[in-house]
Amino acid sequence: MRPKGSRHDFIVFYSLAAPTSIVVLILLLMLATQLGLSLPVFGVQGLSTLTTTIWRPSYTPPPDGAWYGLLPAIWGTMTSAVIAVFLATILSLSLVVVIEEVASRRFREVFSTIVDLMAGMPTVIFGVWGLAFLGPTLEKWIMDPLHSHLSFIPLFSCEPLSGATVFTAGILLSVMIVPFMVAIIQESYRAIPMTLKEAAWSLGMTRYEYVKLNINMIKPAIASALLLGFGRASSETAAVTLVVGNSFNIGYCIFQPAYTISSLIANQFTEAQDFPYMMNALFAGGLTLLVIGIIVNSIGIIYLRRVRF
């Protein structure tokens, strides 16, 4: 749109448009770099970069010497994010219900403040806590018992060798994405018109029946929170790298150490310059993360728009 109005407005428009374009330019540059720098590896290895499991850095370029398959890292990202979202959905729904319907006004304030406090906490702090406390605790009290009693279930079939596993990463991520999901669900919950809420109360519903009705009304928002939470969980780096164990494993067992895409990049990027195509393979990982992020976030936002009253 061309600005209408005086010549002065015209100057204001264009002098502001320049810095504004920088913000857009950053995003475009990001897409261009990830795409441009990952193309070489796709040129040599093709799409099997995403579907093979071998990671073999070497001075001889692929396919003869080295090979860079990202599948284990993609698998680790997906598994840890699914565990995180599963738990965080239950926890954040409970929190929204308590904040909105159960707690007294004073406690409501306290709960909200704590949720905000969690939302902005530096992720590396979650990471060191996860590494030193959460991992060993889960290993002793959850993973070991589950493995020794229920090892016939594929999820629990492998023995946890340390506290650093996909499972630990999933649990830590769930703690980290709860405040984010609470914010999305809460916003929609508050948007339910008072008249509907009052009508429900006037029918003599119990709190359980009333909350169930309300939750049903904001289902798209919950779906959206799930997707956006998944996006957050899959892109987390510092905390996950400290607790996920960082080794190339793939399989249904969640008690084994693994890589996620972001932890693979964090761990191997600096050395990657020494080997031909290795850095490009890591950029291909970054591109995968970007694409996953764009897909889940777009669908999430579409769902969020479906909440209408």
Next chain:
Amino acid sequence: MDTRRLKDKIFTITVIALSIVAIAPVFHIIIYVSYRGLPVIVESGLEFFTSIPNAVTDPKPGGIAQAIIGTLYLTATASIIAVPIATLAAVFSSEFPRSRLTHVVRAASRSLLEVATIIVGMLVFALLVLPTGRFTAVAGSVALAIVMIPYVYTYVELAMLSVPRTYVDAAYSLGMSRALVIYHKLRIMRRGVVRGLMIGVTKAMGETAPLLFTAFGARNVLFGGPLEPIDALPLMIFQFIQTGYDNWIKLAWGGAFILLISYLTLFIVTRVLVKEVKY
């Protein structure tokens, strides 16, 4: 008690229990990090804030001054880059809400908020580190600035849009030019702008991933200048906690405690500021 009431009771107790489970970690984290970090600071004494890390064989851990200086330097320079760009972009989109560029920049900012911060690190690596062949503090500042921009943009735009329409109309009716009106809007909403800045700074201060391949970390000097690698608190914590050396693990915990305290302080200050934004 009939089944409906019983169901209701069970439901209420369950959601309260689950909520406590959800928020308990934050208390445990604060207590646990203090419990591991405070003794280190006591052990090192003043040296903790004034010296660089000791050798791993040294009986005392030494200090993390280089990381504190690095974090202060990086967040300050990142703010200097990010705040003007983000503020002007926010002014643009609140002044020209129907412009196509506004729609594009809002979408771009939303995407930047969601992008994995390690990808920001990779971008700056490709743009500044790869061509020059060295990790620099400048690259770290740029990476943190990119992390900050969408936060500052979002909050400043919110602040600008919340200036009552009547004020703006009154300003124009006095014959003020658009630039002057924008100036006055920013002035009355300065607390909102500061809040955006604070949230951006809080975010940038705690970031690890964007610094891994840009600022890189440097632990043998207090400050090497903008064209040398530089340390930062989160970066040092992240790298030291993974080493097997007692001294460095101790420093990581001490650093984590300092980072936590800084975060809590900024959080409270931002809260107080927000409470006072009133019309």
